[in-house]
Amino acid sequence: MSESVCLEAKNISLTFRARRGFFRYSYHTALDNVSFDIRKGETVGIVGRNGCGKSTLLKVLADILKPDAGELVSHVNYVSLQSLATGFEKNLSGRDNAILSAMLLGHTLEQATAALPDICDFAELGDSFDEPVKTYSSGMRARLGFSTAMLMHADVLLVDETLGVGDSRFKKKAEAAILDKINSDQTVVFVSHQSSQVERLCNRAVWLEKGQVMEVGDTKTVLNNYQAFLATLPNPQKRK
């Protein structure tokens, strides 16, 4: 292994099972023998059509989903998924949820508590920070989720299309914060449907199709091949 590798996905496969009635299930293989690594300091873009497995892959990299086969080898302590408002305890306040999220990421209570003023400030929650999350609008939840993941230290930051978070003013602020991270030595894995964004921000790209890795490599080459593939599809609907 190279010194600079943070995460290694080794032959990862994952199949979802969904109930379709009494004793009837359907199976969907979301990831099929996926292998690649993430190196320290780089920004890796994950591209592919709707339903190809991008979000599932981020959840596996975050250790939220366990693969059925293969393994995730982590050489770092903190891998943070920039998720929007998922997993909040609705009866707890924004403050307590921020502490909980930070501790679930592996931070200590002291580290979480120290970051609270910045989280509240960035999320622009004001006094609502001490109100139960069940009283929040979806935008407030998104801002809390974004700010907590953004302001706690992460060795690898996994970003799932979050540049679309909140209203247009907060979106600009969120994008600027992510760009700051990307331009620092932060390691970032970034899922986006916008090829121009991936081309602008990423050093390398991973192209997924039907849960399989089609190509891993230099962003421009991978995006060119992905675009060429999309152009071969007959139905424009299938190109997304």
Ligand SMILES: Nc1ncnc2c1ncn2[C@@H]1O[C@H](COP(=O)(O)OP(=O)(O)OP(=O)(O)O)[C@@H](O)[C@H]1O
């Ligand atoms: N919890 C689940 N149970 C059953 N199937 C699931 C579940 N989560 C995802 N899937 C299926 O797995 C496949 C991959 O989903 P995933 O969300 O990873 O795709 P994606 O590439 O992120 O899609 P999009 O670009 O539309 O966001 C899809 O076919 C989806 O329907």
